[in-house]
Amino acid sequence: MTGSVTVRVPAKVNVQLAVGGARADGFHDLANVFLAVGLYDEVTVTPADALRITCEGPDASQVPLDRTNLAARAAEKLAARYGRRADVNIHIAKDIPVAGGMAGGSADGAGALVACDALWGTGASRDELLEICAELGSDVPFSLVGGAALGTGRGEKLRVLPVGGSFHWVFAVADGGLSTPAVYGEFDRLNEGLVMPEPVASGVLLEALASGDVPALAAAVSNDLQSAALSLRPSLASALAVGVEGGALAAIVSGSGPTTAFLVADAEAGAKVVDALVAAGVCRAARVAVGPVSGAVPV
Numbered sequence: 001m002t003g004s005v006t007v008r009v010p011a012k013v014n015v016q017l018a019v020g021g022a023r024a025d026g027f028h029d030l031a032n033v034f035l036a037v038g039l040y041d042e043v044t045v046t047p048a049d050a051l052r053i054t055c056e057g058p059d060a061s062q063v064p065l066d067r068t069n070l071a072a073r074a075a076e077k078l079a080a081r082y083g084r085r086a087d088v089n090i091h092i093a094k095d096i097p098v099a100g101g102m103a104g105g106s107a108d109g110a111g112a113l114v115a116c117d118a119l120w121g122t123g124a125s126r127d128e129l130l131e132i133c134a135e136l137g138s139d140v141p142f143s144l145v146g147g148a149a150l151g152t153g154r155g156e157k158l159r160v161l162p163v164g165g166s167f168h169w170v171f172a173v174a175d176g177g178l179s180t181p182a183v184y185g186e187f188d189r190l191n192e193g194l195v196m197p198e199p200v201a202s203g204v205l206l207e208a209l210a211s212g213d214v215p216a217l218a219a220a221v222s223n224d225l226q227s228a229a230l231s232l233r234p235s236l237a238s239a240l241a242v243g244v245e246g247g248a249l250a251a252i253v254s255g256s257g258p259t260t261a262f263l264v265a266d267a268e269a270g271a272k273v274v275d276a277l278v279a280a281g282v283c284r285a286a287r288v289a290v291g292p293v294s295g296a297v298p299v
């Protein structure tokens with residue numbers, strides 16, 4: 001087949017991230033309430049002689065262009081399953097912060113999978129695609145699905161959640177990334193010797209999402225990885241404090257960080273929080289986004 005296919009994939013914020021103890025396989029059981037937000041990467045696949053990756057965007061220099069890139073791994077897994085070669089050029093237009101706790105690499109994995117599936121006309125079922133996503137990483141199935149979902153297991157088993165409105169967010173992008181395994185490792189160190197309760201989703205939080213109740217969601221957001229991210233990067237506390245002083249209704253570390261996320265009442269309140277963050281110099285960039293939005297879709 002000739003031509004090319006472009007797929008747009010959103011970032012995520014975890015409105016609740018409840019983390020259990022470390023499992024025998026090194027992962028942690030989660031109750032992970034994902035919300036897809038309108039910051040996007042675009043993944044374009046074009047037929048080529050061999051697999052090649054290119055990337056553009058402010059963080060492009062931090063993105064691996066070899067076969068460790070989740071987009072390349074996605075193309076190779078799909079090709080292997082359908083007995084063909086992954087002979088495509090994959091171009092990533094990257095707007096999601098790299099290693100920022102917003103599932104940027106996962107977005108590219110899901111995007112490349114959907115794009116190659118369309119380009120090659122494999123006819124793979126949604127469940128097959130989700131199975132490949134789960135092999136690629138715990139966050140990847142959600143990048144495919146988007147909207148809002150509860151992730152259990154290591155975060156890969158999804159239940160779609162109803163959302164009754166739109167939520168406005170500000171994201172403070174930090175200088176440098178944080179490694180997800182390092183943050184989970186720090187979580188284990190901080191909780192050493194404690195018996196960890198089974199992670200459960202908060203009923204109050206799910207109700208706030210379902211009814212679109214912004215103040216109720218603000219009161220309920222939580223992230224069990226926040227202490228670990230702050231322990232590794234104490235400067236994030238200043239960003240959280242500045243956002244709250246600037247009028248945010250809630251301030252949390254996004255996933256494993258170091259991006260910090262601020263829930264605000266509306267676009268106007270978001271602009272004030274952006275101004276406060278920029279004026280205080282506590283972040284590399286401040287971005288606004290609304291969620292929920294769709295998952296990986298061809299454009």
Ligand SMILES: C[C@](O)(CO)[C@H](O)COP(=O)(O)OP(=O)(O)OC[C@H]1O[C@@H](n2ccc(N)nc2=O)[C@H](O)[C@@H]1O
Pocket residue numbers: 014017026027028029030032101103106136137138139140153154155180181184255256
């Ligand atoms: C922090 C979150 O972004 C919240 O959504 C995710 O839990 C991380 O998901 P991810 O980046 O897709 O992570 P994976 O690529 O699956 O795993 C990377 C590493 O993170 C740790 N990890 C990840 C997920 C999980 N439930 N428990 C873990 O302990 C493990 O050390 C694992 O080796």
Ligand SMILES: Nc1ncnc2c1ncn2[C@@H]1O[C@H](COP(=O)(O)OP(=O)(O)OP(=O)(O)O)[C@@H](O)[C@H]1O
Pocket residue numbers: 062063064068069070071092097098099100101102103104105106108109139177178180255256257
């Ligand atoms: N397509 C990709 N884009 C960015 N990083 C990638 C990609 N593929 C692999 N990586 C590797 O993954 C690491 C984590 O990057 P990523 O942007 O996915 O982090 P993250 O947003 O914190 O992830 P998560 O929120 O899922 O834990 C990078 O440092 C990079 O080495």
